[in-house]
Amino acid sequence: MNYKQLIENIDKERMPKHIAIIMDGNGRWADAQNTNRINGHKQGVLAVRRIVETAVEAGLEYLTVYAFSTENWRRSKKEVNYLLKLIMDSLVKEIDDLIANNVIIRFIGSKEELEKNYNKKVLNTCKSSWKNTGLHLNVAMNYGGRRELIDAFKLMSDDIISGKISKNLINDEMISNYLYTAYMPDPDLIIRTSGEERLSNFLVWQSAYSEFWFTKTLWPDFSRQEFIQSILDFQERKRRFGSR
Ligand code: FPP
Numbered sequence: 001m002n003y004k005q006l007i008e009n010i011d012k013e014r015m016p017k018h019i020a021i022i023m024d025g026n027g028r029w030a031d032a033q034n035t036n037r038i039n040g041h042k043q044g045v046l047a048v049r050r051i052v053e054t055a056v057e058a059g060l061e062y063l064t065v066y067a068f069s070t071e072n073w074r075r076s077k078k079e080v081n082y083l084l085k086l087i088m089d090s091l092v093k094e095i096d097d098l099i100a101n102n103v104i105i106r107f108i109g110s111k112e113e114l115e116k117n118y119n120k121k122v123l124n125t126c127k128s129s130w131k132n133t134g135l136h137l138n139v140a141m142n143y144g145g146r147r148e149l150i151d152a153f154k155l156m157s158d159d160i161i162s163g164k165i166s167k168n169l170i171n172d173e174m175i176s177n178y179l180y181t182a183y184m185p186d187p188d189l190i191i192r193t194s195g196e197e198r199l200s201n202f203l204v205w206q207s208a209y210s211e212f213w214f215t216k217t218l219w220p221d222f223s224r225q226e227f228i229q230s231i232l233d234f235q236e237r238k239r240r241f242g243s244r
Contacts, residue, residue: 001225002225003054003223003224003225003227003228004057006225006228006229006232007057007058007228009232010058010228010231010232010235011235012059014235015058015059015060015231016060016187016188016189016231016234017060017061017062017185017188018061018062018063018064018184018185018186018187018188018189019055019060019062019063019064019187019188019189019190019191019230019231020063020064020065020066020187020189020190020191020202020203020206020207020210021051021063021064021065021066021190021191021192021193022066022190022191022192022193022196022199022200022202023044023047023048023065023066023067023193023219023222024192024193024194024196024218024219025193025194025195025217025218025219025220026040026041026043026044026218026219026220027040028040028194028218029043029044029218029219029220029221030043032218037079038079038082040220041082041083041086042086043220044219044220045086045090046220047219047220047221047222048065048090049094050222050223050224051063051065051222051224051227052098052101052103052135052137053101053224054224054227054228055135055137055227056101056102056103056134056135058228058231060135061135061136061185062135062136062138062184062185062187063135063136063137063138064108064137064138064139064140064181064187064203065137065138065139065140066140066143066200066202067087067139067140067141067143068083068084068087068109068140068141068142068143069140069142069143069144069200069201069202070109070110070142070143070144070147070201071144071200071201073113084114084118087139087141088118088121088122091105091122091125091139092121092125095125095128095129098129098137099128099129099132101134101135102132102133102134102135103129103132103134103135103136103137104129104130104132104133104134104135104136104137105125105126105129105137105138105139106126106136106137106138106139107122107126107138107139107140107141108138108139108140108141108143108148108180108181109140109141109142109143109144109148109180110142110143110144110147110148110151111142112142113142114141114142122141136184138181138184140202143180143202144201145199145201145202145203145204145205146201146204148179148180148204148205149179149204149205151180152175152178152179153178155178156170156174156175156178175205176205176206179205179206181203181206186203186206186207186208186209186210187203187206187207187210188210188211188234188239189210189211189212189213189230189231189234190202190203190207190210190211190212190213191212191213191214191215191227191230192212192213192214192215193215193216193217193218193219193222194215194216194217194218194219195214195215195216196214197212197214209239209241209242211234211237211239213230213233213234215230
């Protein structure tokens with residue numbers, strides 16, 4: 001069945017609001033093709049494009065992709081530099097198409113370590129999309145879930161000390177709104193490709209009640225059909241949020 005037919009099977013009433021993806025397996029894809037890791041990442045970008053388009057067609061509200069983690073700095077300098085440049089350049093290159101598709105782009109992650117000019121480019125690229133009203137695309141860049149919590153605790157303690165908020169008012173909602181994903185819904189569904197089945201410091205606070213969907217497919221091969229299938233499978237699940 002082609003993916004457009006599959007989209008027809010989605011129950012619009014039970015559409016996940018927010019899907020987050022751990023895009024894994026670019027390196028293994030490259031190994032399997034006897035090519036270098038850089039080509040794996042290049043193919044990975046094509047997969048991002050495909051999945052963003054499909055998300056727009058399916059009417060998704062929020063899509064978060066894990067592009068570069070706070071742990072990814074441990075890779076070789078060459079791969080790190082290449083990845084950072086690839087992600088930035090791809091976004092700058094795709095921005096017109098993204099805007100034409102009514103996509104709102106945000107970077108979530110720590111600004112530290114990213115070079116100043118990257119930040120500027122990121123901000124300018126994103127800002128031009130903020131008037132849109134369609135899919136919210138979050139690119140997790142220099143993102144770590146624990147780092148996000150540390151940053152939130154720092155901001156929150158500043159606000160307690162300055163008297164802006166009272167310690168007694170701290171609750172789930174307040175903590176959520178100090179995160180990089182402030183005022184966004186938590187992910188209903190988290191997808192991870194390449195056969196690994198772990199969270200790897202992604203959306204640590206936000207994933208408390210998320211459904212997980214794993215596939216052995218390597219990220220560069222992840223298809224539109226598989227993406228829609230993950231939504232259809234999600235719709236079969238019973239979510240209880242701790243109740244019976
Ligand atoms: C995982 O493969 C992938 C990454 C660490 C980076 C993902 C980045 C992209 C797909 C680039 C494009 C992103 C945007 C938003 C334009 P891996 O290298 O960990 O693969 P392996 O586990 O097989 O070695």
